[in-house]
Amino acid sequence: MPFIIGTSIPEDKVLVQSVAHIYGIGLSQSKILCKKAGFGSDSRGRNVTFSKGKNLENLAEAIPLPLGPDLRRFQNDKIRRLCLISTYRGSRHRKGLPVRGQRTHTNAKKRPLLKSNVN
Structure with missing residues (x-):
């Protein structure tokens, strides 16, 4: 393989x-x-x-973009930075709620937490 x-x-x-x-x-x-x-x-x-x-x-x-574990690390660092500087988006990530304006009245009460959940 x-x-x-x-x-x-x-x-x-x-x-x-x-x-x-x-x-x-x-x-x-x-x-x-x-x-x-x-x-x-x-x-x-x-x-x-x-x-x-x-x-x-x-x-x-040769693709000029990060791939695989480098891309995951880059995205997790961005989320960690948002949480660190106490932005609204960072607090939504921390609480496990939708980040980009989706409704929470009927949906998204139990957003699946990622393996690398940032606390």
């Missing part, structure tokens, strides 16, 4: 969908990466050799 940017690629799943599981890469970006790496639209994870996997990883890392 190959790993690309810390994400395992299942052998029996379509490669385009598997690459889209990398945090920060969507389906359209995944299609572009797989096409540049020389994979067809129906190729699977078992078709990834070590050299082609490295090529795919290098293409993904």
Whole structure:
């Protein structure tokens, strides 16, 4: 099972969908990466050799945006900063309520807490 940017690629799943599981890469970006790496639209994870996997990883890392754990860390740092400077959005994050103006009268009483909940 190959790993690309810390994400395992299942052998029996379509490669385009598997690459889209990398945090920060969507389906359209995944299609572009797989096409540049020389994979067809129906190729699977078992078709990834070590050299082609490295090529795919290098293409993904060439994207000028943070991906994977770096992107998660960046987003968590932004939320932690909002909580630290006591903004309204930071207090909403801390309480586990919707942050972007959604209603709470009937929905969102139990917003799922993230694994890296900022307290």
